[in-house]
Amino acid sequence: MSEAFLAQYPGPRGITTNWYSLDPVITQANEIARGVDDARVLVSGDAGAGAGADLIAPWRKPTRAIVYGRTGLDLTANGFAESDPERATLEYTVPADPTIWATATAFALSASPRTVDPLICAHDVRRIGGPDADDAVEHLLESIERDWAAA
DSSP states (O other), X not given: OHHHHHHHOOOOOSEEEEEEOSSOHHHHHHHHHHHSOGGGEEEEHHHHHHTXXXXXXXXXXXXXXXXXXSXXXXXXXXXXXXXXXXXXXXXXXXXXXTHHHHHHHHHHTTSOOXXXXXXXXXXXXXXXXXXXXXXXXXXXXXXXXXXXXXO
């Protein structure tokens, strides 16, 4: 079922800005989350596995954080420089897909969600790419299935 979702999900769409920082990717995502109300941002991608993917199922060295926000943010005040998509270390997206928030809340089980749900995180890790992206997604999906089977 998770592979079918990954094959069919068109992505969050919306408005994306690209940013660059020398700080570690997870630090970048955490800084953005600390800078705004936690309810207004969700972490995904390598930082989601790390904070998104990494928090859910750490597996590979993070290269790009994805942060979803409810409103746009100018991250220059946080020490980021605007970047082209190829060099970006952080993507900030105001998603058009409203289910991002609902599925994150459902996954968090009443706690305030900090990351997207694991399937969105897997989608983002696959989209970020890299030589180990497929392995990282597989590891993330195995972790999801193991956790859901235990619940």
